[in-house]
Amino acid sequence: MVQYQARLDNAFAALSDPTRRGILLRLGREDASITELAQKFGMTLTGMKKHVTVLEDAGLVTTQKVGRVRTARLGPSKLKDESDWIETYRTMLNERLDRLGDFLERTKEK
Amino acid sequence: MTTTKQAPAKATLTTPSDREIRVERIFNAPRDRVWSAFTDPELVAQWWGRGNKLVIERMEVERGGHWRFVEHSPQGVHGFEGRFREVTPPDRLVYTFEWDGMPGYPIVETTIFEDLGDGRTKIVVTSLFYQTAERDGMMQSGMEGGMNESYAALDRLLERME
Numbered sequence: 001m002v003q004y005q006a007r008l009d010n011a012f013a014a015l016s017d018p019t020r021r022g023i024l025l026r027l028g029r030e031d032a033s034i035t036e037l038a039q040k041f042g043m044t045l046t047g048m049k050k051h052v053t054v055l056e057d058a059g060l061v062t063t064q065k066v067g068r069v070r071t072a073r074l075g076p077s078k079l080k081d082e083s084d085w086i087e088t089y090r091t092m093l094n095e096r097l098d099r100l101g102d103f104l105e106r107t108k109e110k
Numbered sequence: 111m112t113t114t115k116q117a118p119a120k121a122t123l124t125t126p127s128d129r130e131i132r133v134e135r136i137f138n139a140p141r142d143r144v145w146s147a148f149t150d151p152e153l154v155a156q157w158w159g160r161g162n163k164l165v166i167e168r169m170e171v172e173r174g175g176h177w178r179f180v181e182h183s184p185q186g187v188h189g190f191e192g193r194f195r196e197v198t199p200p201d202r203l204v205y206t207f208e209w210d211g212m213p214g215y216p217i218v219e220t221t222i223f224e225d226l227g228d229g230r231t232k233i234v235v236t237s238l239f240y241q242t243a244e245r246d247g248m249m250q251s252g253m254e255g256g257m258n259e260s261y262a263a264l265d266r267l268l269e270r271m272e
Contacts, residue, residue, distance in 0.1 A: 025186045085212055086239060090131055093235065095160040097135050100147060103157040104139040 014058035019043075020051050024060060024074065031073040034063075129239040136232045141225040144233060145200035148221065154179075171197055177205065192216065207237075216240055 014020055019041055026032060026040065038048035052072050055061035060075045137144055147153045151169045158164055163182040170176055171194060178191035192206035201223045208216040217237050224232040 021185070028186070085215055086131065088212075089209075089217065089237065092160070093131070093133060093237065096158060097133065097233075097235075099157040099160055100144075101135070101137055103153075104137050104143065104147065108139065 014054050014060055017051070017054075020055055023051060023055065023072075027061065027072060027074045031071050034070045034072060037072065131235075131237040131239075133235045133237075134232060135235075136226070136230055138230055140229055141200050141223050141231045144231045145203075145223055148203060148223075149197075149199070159183075170194070173197055196220075 015024075022041065023037055026037065032040070034045060034048050034052060037052070038045050041048065052061060052063060055072075056063060056075070058075075061072050062075050063070050063072045065071075139147075147157065149171045151166045154169070155164050155166055158179060159181045160183075162184075165180040165182070167178040167180060168176050168191075169179075173194060173196065175194045175197075176191070177194065178189065181188045181190070189210035190207065191210075192208055194203070194205045195218070196202060196204035203221045203223075205219055206216050207219050217239055220236045220238075222234045222236075224234070226232055
């Protein structure tokens with residue numbers, strides 16, 4: 001449990017940076033090498049390596065080196081089961097209905 | 111005409127079964143307006159995206175008609191789509207709902223519009239999730255689940271940080 005908490009803290013720290021969030025979204029689409037990521041985000045290889053290491057330490061990303069290329073992919077965090085999806089959906093539905101309420105108030109005939 | 115400022119009605123959430131979500135909400139608007147907000151693409155675009163830009167790629171409001179919306183949030187682009195199953199103005203709308211990030215997990219949303227007779231409208235949204243057995247069948251048929259699941263989990267994490 002303590003270990004889990006520490007890892008969660010790491011994950012939140014890792015996600016506090018917009019570039020790192022961008023990297024995760026990019027990896028959500030497909031795996032990418034550090035070089036590709038560096039090009040995509042317009043930074044040096046060293047800079048990108050640092051970001052990826054932070055994400056790796058937080059368990060959000062794993063990397064694997066084959067030959068001279070290090071490839072990054074999304075880490076082990078996965079939806080556990082259907083209940084996670086139901087929860088995500090429930091949040092979306094409520095946010096949507098909040099907005100509908102705002103919209104109806106805003107456009108009310110005076 | 112003066113309008114009384116009322117606190118926005120909060121959703122009532124109940125879970126009739128473990129694969130069903132039911133949300134009730136009361137809006138200070140007549141039923142025709144609420145119905146239009148759900149079925150007129152120009153109006154849908156103004157609220158459905160939860161404050162994010164929404165592109166309505168298709169919206170054929172008729173039985174069997176296809177709908178596809180793309181939400182552009184700061185965390186990324188999310189596509190949602192489905193088909194209308196029942197369109198009965200102004201009181202009943204049934205459609206399937208599927209998120210690109212979660213293929214193979216369609217939901218059937220039934221929205222009932224109830225005229226409360228005082229200028230307000232109650233809507234009841236019932237969302238039915240596919241049964242595990244049906245879903246497992248779909249997942250086994252070669253769905254690329256893992257990657258999309260990771261993506262979905264990530265989105266949730268990012269959303270919580272907002």
